[in-house]
Amino acid sequence: MIEIAENYKRITENVEKARSDYAPGSKIRIMAVTKGVPHEKVNHAVSFGIDLIGENRAQEFLQKHPFYAKKCEIHFIGGLQNNKVKYIIDKVSVIQSADSLKLISEINRRAVNSGLIMNLLIEVNIGCEYSKNGVEAGRLPVLLAQADELENVKLRGLMAIPPINAEENIYASMRRLYEDARAKVKQPDEFDTLSMGMSGDYVTAIKHGANIIRIGSALFGSR
Ligand SMILES: *Cc1c(COP(=O)(O)O)cnc(C)c1O
Secondary structure, eight states: OHHHHHHHHHHHHHHHHHHHHHOTTOOOEEEEEOTTOOHHHHHHHHHTTOOEEEEOOHHHHHHHGGGSOTTOEEEEOSOOOGGGHHHHTTTOSEEEEEOSHHHHHHHHHHHHHHTOOEEEEEEEOTTOOTTOOSBOGGGHHHHHHHHHTOTTEEEEEEEEOOOTTOOHHHHHHHHHHHHHHHHHSSOGGGOOEEEOOOTTTHHHHHHTTOSEEEESHHHHOOO
8 A cells, every 4th residue: 555655746747847837827636546446545545635436436435435534535536326426416516427418318307306516527539439438529529508598507627538549639629619619608716627637648638638537456456
């Protein structure tokens, strides 16, 4: 477990360097992505400073959640089936993987039932990959406008998983989509999150405006 502390230190140093090079003055959050990681390790990471964790799989999350240390913010970042929304709605503060009106309507419905407002990032399939979730860039404006009409969800930004070894222009176009979207939503001040960058590309993502980076293997070791 000592490794996790060392990994975290290295990542924070790299992030700090990238921030001062490319985004001085901005705040960049490091999310620990916990898929396949036992709860003891997650709690260990939280004990030395991680304050944001990301969950991919509803089933796995529900099993581990009772054992998590309480003080941590949790976002859902994985593919989410409509029938799983009700299990996670009161356990996470942001759903980063909202990518269809059907899913967002279900999130809104469950949020109404639970008397809460759910924060959403819209996931964009920026590389147009068949295998990936996310809305196509061309459909993003319509989806944003539709989601913006729902009372119990709040649009907070965009999320993306650029293709492996993607050219930098993919990251740049993601930032452009984010800024265009912010100019159009009803509450632009609240639309403040670009979640992009993982273990292999977080420096590039920070260069292009990411303010949440999602780190799994570089922190916890390879899966
Ligand atoms: C697994 C995963 C990550 C972290 O990936 P690493 O390359 O291990 O850092 C980030 N985001 C999502 C959506 C993931 O599924």
